[in-house]
Amino acid sequence: xxxxxxxxxxxxxxxxxxxxxxxxxxxxxxxxxxxxxxxxxxxxxxxxxxxxxxxxxxxxxxxxxxxxxxxxxxxxxxxxxxxxxxxxxxxxxxxxxxxxxxxxxxxxxxxxxxxxxxxxxxxxxxxxxxxxxxxxxxxxxxxxxxxxxxxxxxxxxxxxxxxxxxxxxxxxxxxxxxxxxxxxxxxxxxxxxxxxxxxxxxxxxxxxxxxxxxxxxxxxxxxxxxxxxxxxxxxxxxxxxxxxxxxxxxxxxxxxxxxxxxxxxxxxxxxxxxxxxxxxxxxxxxxxxxxxxxxxxxxxxxxxxxxxxxxxxxxxxxxxxxxxxxxxxxxxxxxxxxxxxxxxxxxxxxxxxxxxxxxxxxxxxxxxxxxxxxxxxxxxxxxxxxxxxxxxxxxxxxxxxxxxxxxxxxxxxxxxxxxxxxxxxxxxxxxxxxxxxxxxxxxxxxxxxxxxxxxxxxxxxxxxxxxxxxxxxxxxxxxxxxxxxxxxxxxxxxxxxxxxxxxxxxxxxxxxxxxxxxxxxxxxxxxxxxxxxxxxxxxxxxxxxxxxxxxxxxxxxxxxxxxxxxxxxxxxxxxxxxxxxxxxxxxxxxxxxxxxxxxxxxxxxxxxxxxxxxxxxxxxxxxxxxxxxxxxxxxxxxxxxxxxxxxxxxxxxxxxxxxxxxxxxxxxxxxxxxxxxxxxxxxxxxxxxxx
Ligand code: ADP
Ligand code: MG
Numbered sequence: 208x209x210x211x212x213x214x215x216x217x218x219x220x221x222x223x224x225x226x227x228x229x230x231x232x233x234x235x236x237x238x239x240x241x242x243x244x245x246x247x248x249x250x251x252x253x254x255x256x257x258x259x260x261x262x263x264x265x266x267x268x269x270x271x272x273x274x275x276x277x278x279x280x281x282x283x284x285x286x287x288x289x290x291x292x293x294x295x296x297x298x299x300x301x302x303x304x305x306x307x308x309x310x311x312x313x314x315x316x317x318x319x320x321x322x323x324x325x326x327x328x329x330x331x332x333x334x335x336x337x338x339x340x341x342x343x344x345x346x347x348x349x350x351x352x353x354x355x356x357x358x359x360x361x362x363x364x365x366x367x368x369x370x371x372x373x374x375x376x377x378x379x380x381x382x383x384x385x386x387x388x389x390x391x392x393x394x395x396x397x398x399x400x401x402x403x404x405x406x407x408x409x410x411x412x413x414x415x416x417x418x419x420x421x422x423x424x425x426x427x428x429x430x431x432x433x434x435x436x437x438x439x440x441x442x443x444x445x446x447x448x449x450x451x452x453x454x455x456x457x458x459x460x461x462x463x464x465x466x467x468x469x470x471x472x473x474x475x476x477x478x479x480x481x482x483x484x485x486x487x488x489x490x491x492x493x494x495x496x497x498x499x500x501x502x503x504x505x506x507x508x509x510x511x512x513x514x515x516x517x518x519x520x521x522x523x524x525x526x527x528x529x530x531x532x533x534x535x536x537x538x539x540x541x542x543x544x545x546x547x548x549x550x551x552x553x554x555x556x557x558x559x560x561x562x563x564x565x566x567x568x569x570x571x572x573x574x575x576x577x578x579x580x581x582x583x584x585x586x587x588x589x590x591x592x593x594x595x596x597x598x599x600x601x602x603x604x605x606x607x608x609x610x611x612x613x614x615x616x617x618x619x620x621x622x623x624x625x626x627x628x629x630x631x632x633x634x635x636x637x638x639x640x641x642x643x644x645x646x647x648x649x650x651x652x653x654x655x656x657x658x659x660x661x662x663x664x665x666x667x668x669x670x671x672x673x674x675x676x677x678x679x680x681x682x683x684x685x686x687x688x689x690x691x692x693x694x695x696x697x698x699x700x701x702x703x704x705x706x707x708x709x710x711x712x713x714x715x716x717x718x719x720x721x722x723x724x725x726x727x728x729x730x731x732x733x734x735x736x737x738x739x740x741x742x743x744x745x746x747x748x749x750x751x752x753x754x755x756x757x758x759x760x761x762x763x764x765x766x767x768x769x770x771x772x773x774x775x776x777x778x779x780x781x782x783x784x785x786x787x788x789x790x791x792x793x794x795x796x797x798x799x800x801x802x803x804x805x806x807x808x809x810x811x812x813x814x815x816x817x818x819x820x821x822x823x824x825x826x827x828x829x830x831x832x833x834x835x836x837x838x839x840x841x842x843x844x845x846x847x848x849x850x851x852x853x854x855x856x857x858x859x860x861x862x863x864x865x866x867x868x869x870x871x872x873x874x875x876x877x878x879x880x881x882x883x884x885x886x887x888x889x890x891x892x893x894x895x896x897x898x
Pocket of ligand 2: 508509
């Protein structure tokens, strides 16, 4: 007995077709109904030939008044048509003798659909869809003709007929029950779901095609809203479940915090203080904190993380700080150790590279609780690492980790007195709406202020041909005791070639600038070498660091005041902003040179201009979203997890705040709707609910 809700229950769907449908994510009849057309054609009306416009698609009906096969250069068939309002030529490059006879017969009536072009001798259609008709055929289709996203071996024709059947089922069975409360529909002025689905598959002739094409028809908004709502629900429910767990309340007497702040060479900014208060309030609760910390590059997130860790230490519990790269883990370790050792707090370092006896020792001391703070990479959670009592997990540069990793981490962290509190820090600011969808399970804190005395990094774009000037700038900066970065980003597909490019650049610069101490850092160097180089640079014992984008996130050397980015035209806005953020981290006036290879494409030009004009990471993120779309902005991993079928985060962002609000309402007032909504839209792929 086949599952009645499965596509296999539709006529004509055998294993082979089912397989192809699966490639489009279609498993059930409901999936067929939610597989919406990409675009439509208007075959509901006939356009008089005299009113055809070049560039537009149109359907015409006309009589063949003559035809010829020409062979000037290439052989083709020309059919001349007339309908009393004008004349039009059809042009075919491929045709069989049968077609030639069928289409070329003077006096035949043809109905054609195609794009109108301006030809040499008047308007033409090239290879239109065309058929002969008799005089008693109805004038045209009743609805706009849908075109569906398809895949190899799956024709529009097949999809249309499956949809036809599915729409039939929609009428008979309650396949798509209305799950949204009437008040919500009324408030948003959205149609009921069955009506929306029917309209989108079979839009009546009068439907505004332009509105459909832009994805802003109320029926489309209805489905987009419901999909966004389903995603919100799954993440909000996850949050609700997490919040039901117990966590150790972390509220010490503040003694260590006091001593930490007294030793700090600066005063927290008002924004840092505010964010810290938000975190402290969460940590004091017996429920796990789930908080996202956003702040622009250089806004001082690390010290906030350290202060959160101190809260845990004050109550005798452990903190783990996870960074996305070894390099960053190393730097955080150095920072934390510098701050904490004076306070008698034990900090350890644990990455995949720590092996043998040193590793065993670290693990033992972690398990016994001797180590209060551990810094590492994801190895911290992937491998069998036991904590005495992990109370706080801090994840730095979150955009490199996806929702799944976040979940895995929560699972691993469960031990002792409950679930650990979680603080997640993003390297790159994310536009509000994106954050709202990707991090719907988290509360958000924003550091919206830079430490005092920072000057905007003066940014210039210079063509490659003026390298000499750039080199002179480096010489000058280093002569006056500053340091500089020279970044060689990805120009080759392979990492090996990229590293080689950096090595070659370092060699050349060493020849040209023999008086400077130049270091090289890239992903292919032995870790120990890389660390030594970074340590020397941090300590001011190197003047110039030539590097690949390994230094993209987090590296903090306040004395560096000059950043050169080669092939800047190849990089995205957010990444450029990240790289630029390596300078301007102290009170020094800093600059960033974007070296590019002309000619610049329009997009690249806009990007470099945006970077020159704009210094606020949130504004840059907003522009980046417009330039690249949400998938790219969130990073491949995350977007891969967040595939939306109907909604478009950019186009539909105005719906998000309401979706969030309605999600929270439904979770309280209509829990019965929650599961069906999630199942409808996320279906078997609902991996969010597994906690
Ligand atoms: P990010 O938010 O990019 O991770 P960091 O935490 O690395 O930024 O901080 C950038 C630099 O600013 C560091 O050198 C840090 O010591 C310094 N810093 C942080 N907070 C302040 C502050 N309130 N006043 C002055 N300098 C600060
Ligand atoms: Mg950082």
